[in-house]
Amino acid sequence: xxxxxxxxxxxxxxxxxxxxxxxxxxxxxxxxxxxxxxxxxxxxxxxxxxxxxxxxxxxxxxxxxxxxxxxxxxxxxxxxxxxxxxxxxxxxxxxxxxxxxxxxxxxxxxxxxxxxxxxxxxxxxxxxxxxxxxxxxxxxxxxxxxxxxxxxxxxxxxxxxxxxxxxxxxxxxxxxxxxxxxxxxxxxxxxxxxxxxxxxxxxxxxxxxxxxxxxxxxxxxxxxxxxxxxxxxxxxxxxxxxxxxxxxx
Amino acid sequence: xxxxxxxxxxxxxxxxxxxxxxxxxxxxxxxxxxxxxxxxxxxxxxxxxxxxxxxxxxxxxxxxxxxxxxxxxxxxxxxxxxxxxxxxxxxxxxxxxxxxxxxxxxxxxxxxxxxxxxxxxxxxxxxxxxxxxxxxxxxxxxxxxxxxxxxxxxxxxxxxxxxxxxxxxxxxxxxxxxxxxxxxxxxxxxxxxxxxxxxxxxxxxxxxxxxxxxxxxxxxxxxxxxxxxxxxxxxxxxxxxxxxxxxxx
DNA sequence: ACCGTCAAACTGTCCTACAGTTTAATCGTT
DNA sequence: AACGATTAAACTGTAGGACAGTTTGACGGT
Numbered sequence: 001x002x003x004x005x006x007x008x009x010x011x012x013x014x015x016x017x018x019x020x021x022x023x024x025x026x027x028x029x030x031x032x033x034x035x036x037x038x039x040x041x042x043x044x045x046x047x048x049x050x051x052x053x054x055x056x057x058x059x060x061x062x063x064x065x066x067x068x069x070x071x072x073x074x075x076x077x078x079x080x081x082x083x084x085x086x087x088x089x090x091x092x093x094x095x096x097x098x099x100x101x102x103x104x105x106x107x108x109x110x111x112x113x114x115x116x117x118x119x120x121x122x123x124x125x126x127x128x129x130x131x132x133x134x135x136x137x138x139x140x141x142x143x144x145x146x147x148x149x150x151x152x153x154x155x156x157x158x159x160x161x162x163x164x165x166x167x168x169x170x171x172x173x174x175x176x177x178x179x180x181x182x183x184x185x186x187x188x189x190x191x192x193x194x195x196x197x198x199x200x201x202x203x204x205x206x207x208x209x210x211x212x213x214x215x216x217x218x219x220x221x222x223x224x225x226x227x228x229x230x231x232x233x234x235x236x237x238x239x240x241x242x243x244x245x246x247x248x249x
Numbered sequence: 250x251x252x253x254x255x256x257x258x259x260x261x262x263x264x265x266x267x268x269x270x271x272x273x274x275x276x277x278x279x280x281x282x283x284x285x286x287x288x289x290x291x292x293x294x295x296x297x298x299x300x301x302x303x304x305x306x307x308x309x310x311x312x313x314x315x316x317x318x319x320x321x322x323x324x325x326x327x328x329x330x331x332x333x334x335x336x337x338x339x340x341x342x343x344x345x346x347x348x349x350x351x352x353x354x355x356x357x358x359x360x361x362x363x364x365x366x367x368x369x370x371x372x373x374x375x376x377x378x379x380x381x382x383x384x385x386x387x388x389x390x391x392x393x394x395x396x397x398x399x400x401x402x403x404x405x406x407x408x409x410x411x412x413x414x415x416x417x418x419x420x421x422x423x424x425x426x427x428x429x430x431x432x433x434x435x436x437x438x439x440x441x442x443x444x445x446x447x448x449x450x451x452x453x454x455x456x457x458x459x460x461x462x463x464x465x466x467x468x469x470x471x472x473x474x475x476x477x478x479x480x481x482x483x484x485x486x487x488x489x490x491x492x493x494x495x496x497x498x
Numbered sequence: 499a500c501c502g503t504c505a506a507a508c509t510g511t512c513c514t515a516c517a518g519t520t521t522a523a524t525c526g527t528t
Numbered sequence: 529a530a531c532g533a534t535t536a537a538a539c540t541g542t543a544g545g546a547c548a549g550t551t552t553g554a555c556g557g558t
Contacts, residue, residue, distance in 0.1 A: 012510070013510080014510095048511080048512085049513070050512085051510095052510085052512085069519090070520065071518090
């Protein structure tokens with residue numbers, strides 16, 4: 001028999017609390033929307049101090065599992081499953097490792113291309129309908145007088161997000177959302193907001209959509225990759241320096 | 250002018266502390282390995298209470314930015330940049346969203362394939378040398394009497410990790426590590442540990458490595474994808490039920 | 499030179515107190 | 529009866545103090 005002991009490190013007691021609550025959430029014992037007991041009650045249930053409970057809640061909050069509100073009906077509420085933790089985790093990585101825009105773009109191109117391919121394979125008519133509706137909204141917004149970066153960006157994000165959803169892989173979806181959120185800030189900062197860019201974007205989306213409609217995975221992937229690459233190049237061109245990303249606004 | 254006010258939510262004071270310390274770390278004002286001031290000193294510097302400081306430190310610890318030790322030379326030390334936060338973030342996602350092994354595998358195939366392609370394009374002779382050394386170790390270990398799942402797995406992980414490193418994209422690297430760590434537990438649980446599987450693995454790695462050596466990106470990618478797909482299928486075949494992942498050990 | 503022992507500098511935990519915030523009930527006024 | 533203002537209650541947020549537990553290094557005895 002091969003012994004494989006592992007280093008003994010005393011578990012801090014707030015960790016017990018985190019793990020038990022976390023497990024209860026994962027197992028669905030406390031469904032989304034439901035309130036956890038108040039800090040006082042938790043303190044009694046775990047037979048610990050309020051401070052310890054609060055440290056545990058803080059961690060759960062930062063994992064995106066609960067949100068905490070003050071006031072009489074306040075306290076910790078279980079959140080819907082989301083990719084908050086991954087998002088902030090990637091953000092930390094980006095800022096700490098000084099990930100360059102080129103790296104972000106490379107990764108995005110890979111995922112976005114795959115997503116488009118996969119979507120082309122699996123999209124049903126109702127999926128195509130959803131995409132068409134969003135694209136129509138974008139078109140209308142651009143024609144109307146496209147004075148609003150933010151709204152445009154939200155719509156564009158919706159399109160890409162829906163594409164990811166259609167693939168049916170939550171990991172892919174979460175990663176794309178995460179990448180998008182993190183790249184978004186730089187769009188805002190570095191992408192010149194011109195009518196040209198907007199209509200260019202619309203044209204690209206049209207190409208992708210029609211490939212998805214035709215179930216042509218290869219073209220869809222290719223179009224998506226080119227689309228991403230084009231806008232990344234545009235951004236890089238207007239960046240001041242080395243390409244290392246700086247502080248978020 | 251279009252006003253775009255955003256919801257006013259009072260910032261909790263521990264957040265100020267988190268942000269200031271975090272920024273100092275990102276900006277390199279406190280280099281890796283360095284100690285932060287003690288809780289008492291921080292409390293005085295931020296003019297707040299020790300509880301508040303502790304909540305902030307807890308968050309920073311969970312973001313993987315510092316590690317905290319007790320004792321006289323203890324306290325919070327700044328960590329090397331790592332992908333800890335992404336890893337736990339993805340783990341949370343997997344367990345909360347009930348991501349299936351098939352989804353994990355699809356994602357892994359995509360990344361691993363891309364990594365191999367990219368590595369084939371950029372690998373220099375010394376990179377190839379590193380891979381060869383690892384592969385030799387694996388071969389030796391398998392021939393020697395491959396009685397040790399853990400060691401084998403560590404070596405296999407090293408190979409894939411090095412491949413990712415060679416690509417030079419920290420995002421890709423972190424994501425692959427993360428995926429690998431999260432899939433690893435299931436390897437252990439579901440992959441039958443047979444001499445056949447081991448030598449099969451070695452053969453696959455040899456194919457990948459020789460494609461990388463030749464700079465043949467297409468073959469390298471293809472080989473990596475097939476390799477991942479094969480082992481994923483093997484695992485799925487021996488899984489008891491729906492394929493939804495269960496609790497980690 | 500090799501043990502213990504001990505003090506010092508820390509984090510870990512617990513307690514108490516009170517301020518701030520939100521909800522709902524209650525009361526007073528029209 | 530309807531509606532606005534006041535207040536009570538149930539919470540979280542912050543502060544401060546106390547003591548236990550852990551690690552390190554220094555001191556002392558053998």
